[in-house]
Amino acid sequence: MSVVVGIPACATVANERPVHQTPARYAAAVMGGVDGLPIMIPPVGGAQLAVLDLIDGLLVPGSPSNVHPLHYDGGDSETPDKHDHERDSTTLPLIRTAIERGIPVLAICRGIQELNVALGGSLIQRVHERSNRLDHRGGPGTLDQKYGPKHAIETSGLLRRIVGHGSIVVNSLHGQAIDCLAPSLVVNALAEDGTIEAVSAPDAPGFVLGLQWHPEWRFAEIPASVAIFRAFGDACRARRAAR
Numbered sequence: 001m002s003v004v005v006g007i008p009a010c011a012t013v014a015n016e017r018p019v020h021q022t023p024a025r026y027a028a029a030v031m032g033g034v035d036g037l038p039i040m041i042p043p044v045g046g047a048q049l050a051v052l053d054l055i056d057g058l059l060v061p062g063s064p065s066n067v068h069p070l071h072y073d074g075g076d077s078e079t080p081d082k083h084d085h086e087r088d089s090t091t092l093p094l095i096r097t098a099i100e101r102g103i104p105v106l107a108i109c110r111g112i113q114e115l116n117v118a119l120g121g122s123l124i125q126r127v128h129e130r131s132n133r134l135d136h137r138g139g140p141g142t143l144d145q146k147y148g149p150k151h152a153i154e155t156s157g158l159l160r161r162i163v164g165h166g167s168i169v170v171n172s173l174h175g176q177a178i179d180c181l182a183p184s185l186v187v188n189a190l191a192e193d194g195t196i197e198a199v200s201a202p203d204a205p206g207f208v209l210g211l212q213w214h215p216e217w218r219f220a221e222i223p224a225s226v227a228i229f230r231a232f233g234d235a236c237r238a239r240r241a242a243r
Contacts, residue, residue: 003036003056003236008094010063011043011086026061026108029216033229036236043086046093056243057236058098060091062109062214066176069125072117078125079175092118102206102242104235106228109174112199112210119201121182126175127195134193136212138173147171147217151191158200158209159188162231163224170197170213177212185210207235 007027009020020042030038041048065084069077071092077083095118098105107115113123128135138146150172155163178196189198201208215225
C-alpha cells in the first residue's frame with residue numbers, strides 16, 4: 001500500500017460559495033514524486049489533529065494567502081485582504097503535532113512560513129519593501145514565466161545532502177519570508193539578498209524540510225525537485241514501516 005500524505009487545503013470563495021481547495025500540482029507531486037496517495041485536509045481547525053493518526057507524511061502547500069501576524073506578534077497586518085484564518089487555525093497545530101510525533105513534514109512557500117511561525121518564529125510581511133531585499137514575487141506573464149527559474153540559492157545541511165549541490169537555481173513567488181528564525185530550525189539555504197530559502201529541524205524526531213520556492217512546479221523536469229520529493233517519500237515510507 002502507498003504511503004498516505006495529507007495536504008492541508010485553503011478556505012476560499014468560488015462562485016459566491018465557500019470552498020476548500022489547493023492546486024492540483026501538489027497532489028500530482030505526491031503521486032509522481034513521492035509515490036504516495038494524497039488526501040486533502042479541510043481547514044476546519046484543531047479537530048483535524050485526528051488525521052495525523054491516518055497519514056504517513058504532511059505536505060504543507062503554498063497559497064496566495066498570508067499567515068496572520070497575530071500568530072507571531074507581528075503587529076498590524078500589512079496585507080489585510082490576504083488572510084485565511086481557517087487555514088492558520090488548522091495548519092499551525094497540525095505542524096507542531098506532526099513534528100512532535102515524528103511524522104515527516106515538507107513545507108512549501110506559505111508552508112515554510114507556517115512552519116516557522118508554528119515553532120515560534122516571525123515573518124517579514126513585505127519583503128520587497130525592505131531596502132536590502134530583492135522583489136521575490138512572481139511578476140507578470142504566463143504561469144511558466146511566473147514559475148520559471150529566477151535566482152540561485154546556496155544550500156547547506158539536509159537540503160544540500162538531498163540535492164547534492166552547493167548551489168541550485170529556484171523559482172520565486174512570495175511576498176513574505178522568514179524574519180526571526182524559530183529556535184528549533186536551522187537555515188539550509190539563502191538567496192543572494194539574505195532571504196531564507198530553506199530550513200530544517202535537525203533535532204526533530206522525523207524529517208522536517210521547509211522550502212520558500214515551489215519544487216512541485218514541473219518537478220519531474222528538475223533533478224533537485226525529484227530528489228526532494230524522493231527524500232520526503234523515503235521518510236514517509238520509513239515512518240509507515242515504524243508504525
